[in-house]
Amino acid sequence: MTPRFGALFYRFILRTAVRQPLLPILNILSISVGVAVFLAIQMANTGALSSFKNAVGLVAGTAHLEVRGDFSEALFPAVQAAKGVVSATPLVEGIVTLPDQPGEYLRVLGVDPFTGESMRVFRIATPNGGDFDAEGWLSDPQAIAVSKEIANRGALTVLSDGATFTLQPRFILEATDAAVSSEPRIAAMDIGWAQELLGKRGRLTSIQVQVEDPLRAQEVASAIKQVVPHDVFVGSPARRGAEVENMLAAFQLNLTALSLVSMVVGIFLIYNSLSATVVRRRVEIGILRASGATKLEVAALFLAEAIFCGLLGSFLGIVLAVPLAQALAAPVSQTVSTLYTLVTLDRVSLTGAQIGVAFFVGIGASLLAAWRPSAEASSCDPASVLHRGSVMDSFQMRTRSWGLWGLAALVAAGGSSWWAWQGGGRFMGFASVALLVAGVTLLVPITVQGSMRLFDRAHWIVRLAAQQLVRALHRNTVTIAALAVAVAMTVSVSVMVYSFRASVMKWLETTLVADLFIAPAANEIIGLQSFLPPQTVEWARADSRISDVGTFRELTVLCDNTSVSLAVLEGGGRGPFAYLTSLPNAAALFHQPGYLVASESFANRHGTRAGDHLELASPAGPQTFIVAGIIKDFTRDSGLLLMDRRNFRKAWSDERIHSLALTVHDPAEVATIAEDFRASFASAGAFAIYTNSDLRKRVVEIFDQTFAVTSILRSIAVIVAVAGVFLSLTTLVLEREREVGVLRSQGASPGQVRTLVFVEAGLVGLMASVIGVIAGAFMAMILTWVINKAFFGWTIDLRYPWSVLLLTPFWMIPAAVLAAWGPAARAAKISPAVALRSE
DSSP states (O other): OHHHHHHHHHIIIHHHHSOOOOOHHHHHHHHHHHHHHHHHHHHHHHHHHHHHHHHHHHHHHHHHEEEEEEEGGHHHHHHHTTTTTEEEEEEEEEEEEOTSSSEEEEEEEEOOTTTGGGGGOEEEEEESOOOOOHHHHHHHHHHHEEEHHHHHHHHHHHHEEEEEEEEOOOOOOEEOOOHHHHHHEEEEEEEHHHHHHHTTTTTEEEEEEEEEEGGGGGHHHHHTTTTTTSEEEEOOOOHHHHHHHHHHHHHHHHHHHHHHHHHHHHHHHHHHHHHHHHTTHHHHHHHHHHHTHHHHHHHHHHHHHHHHHHHHHHHHHHHHHHHHHHHHHHHHHHHHHHHTTTOOOOOOOOOHHHHHHHHHHHHHHHHHHHHHHHHHHHTTOHHHHOOSOOSSGGOOOOOHHHHHHHHHHHHHHHHHHHHHTTEEEEOOOOOHHHHHOOOOOOOHHHHHHHGGGGGSSSSSSHHHHHHHHHTTTHHHHHHHHHHHHHHHHHHHHHHHHHHHHHHHHHHHHHHBSSSSEEEEETHOOOOOOOOOOOOHHHHHOOOOTTEEEEEEEEEEEEEEEEEEEEEEEEESSSSOOOOEEOOOTTTHHHTTTTEEEEEEEHHHHHTTTTOOEEEEETTOEEEEEEEEEEEESSOTOOOOOOEEHHHHHHHHHOOOOSSEEESSSSSHHHHHHHHHHHHTTGOOEEEEEEEEHHHHHHHHHHHHTTHHHHHHHHHHHHHHHHHHHHHHHHHHHHHHHHHHHHHHHHOOOOOHHHOOOOHHHHHHHHHHHHHHHHEEEHHHHIIIIHHHHHHHHOOOOOOOOOHHHHHHHHHHHHHHHHTTTTHHHHTOOOOOOHHHTTT
């Protein structure tokens, strides 16, 4: 920066900003809100993933390989003796709930203190900081090591697989590796006592292995595979985190895209603000140019102002992002836990990389918004702008050419959507949305210009407001476009959620056909970890009031060395499958040996088709199954394989179940059967018992929780956009002081002037509503048919909530009018004498 440019920047930008701070403050706030929302989502996303990775990191330590599954502890010596293994340690993991603290849980890790010391990245110490007490650790079945936060709570009552235990926090668990953070809900205890607690006597869930040469870890893994069952995973511990990261990728990407909507709206507002600055300071720009300032210097002044606002806005956004991320942590972690894996996001942290990205996004958005206004400022002709006259008369928009470009963008949006729908690329859906937004924005001028002609015969205030709206089209276009984009996003997401909900409810009608559903209550918190007592099935089958008993079990199996979810079904608890594609007579084939079905999301993720052969690893060795059909299923977006229990029994010697679905002869007996079940199994733990209608309500509650973050983000975007109405009308009032003075001198009252501003704001809200609803209806098609299909693999029936669409103007117009309250009051106070003094 040269001394001359520095002096110009101080006098022309900084000094003016201090004297007239309104527009710079609004620019900074626009950037800060966009940066805060974007950064908060990144922090919440990163925190959710870090929570799981830290748990994996504490378990795996510095191990090179992991043997993971549910297998006999007798395998440990064979793994330990495998060629190339330097060190190995057995582990057992499980999750217990804390019934006295609803919603709380502990991830219990059973460790062997005598093996794997070199791999461990945590330290077990006494509460006073003393060394590890091996005798107390081994002799006390209640001894457990927890974080200091949990230890301060005293004795813990935990529920594990239906049984209640009391644990004493006699040790403190601390991470010793800076690369792994302590997770407050991870606890450690002796492996033998942990097996008793978790109901895994004689069983292990993993063996962590260090190898002699890390570069030859795959050779060691191959040797270990020769001595473990086929259904046991052998590979890098990091792979477990990578699998979860891949599952979360689509969810996090969509949240990030939605968080950028506020930034896009902010770019519109900054563009409007800087354009207003160019208009208001046209005389000063002319004087600068007449005094020898180059076009490049004038453009650089406005770009420097954008950078300055971007820096301050980014800094403020980073400050605001921390409390916003804390507010978003609960809905994000709840959604991730419900759909993917159990995480708890108690605290969020801000990294240096995230701060750098925030500044890049904030400053980049400011520069993008300032590019066009700076070009307009540099192209000002001194002779023209120094001539007194109407400001807005010199800013005529080429609405027709913009409209043609808008139509071209819409055609391109349609083409890219079709390409993405045909499988041309997952990210083409986002490109389609961007092109749709661009097309709608470019069509705003000609749409507004044509629509305002409808008011030529209206009341003189309405007619004048419509005329002023067209005269200030260069300003109002951006305001209407920003509002329309926010409305379009709100409408499109609302339509997508409504369609998704309708599709899920329709699916539930055919899926949930039983009258009563019973499962361990702990599974609502920790996922499918606890099982029903074995006697429950016999109890249900022996009850003459029950006509059919259905069972459900879900487990993770290896399919082509990839972890997939397998659901095991028995009985009529679930209704007939809704086949999308299938082999002939697929319904009967499902119950035949060697067949299973795949969910639509599984098929889309893995490229599976009806008739394909899938090889699943089982304790009895690899089992090949034929896919009888692809079914509609909304259980999980990672996909699901479904198998009849008779097929499952042949290769898996495991009769455990996660839930019962009971069909009764007389629906009036449902409540009595539920009470009888509780009385019969009261000593076996707590159970969640739902009637058919109650379970559907619960599904809807979970569905709404899943989209809680989405609702927050779109509300913020609308608020930012409505603030743009205030900004735009404030600027227009400043520009129209002379015109308002003329109106006042011809007899217009302050009330009529206020009404004029309110009517113009109402017209802005009306146009934004209409354009936004139409654009949102088309954007919903892209979200529902293209983006949802590409990233989540579900086919959703598009349905429009007409009440939401038709009521949009009824909240958008009042919001715009309310935003105009300040500008209207300011316009009403304009003195005719002062406004016309220059004449």
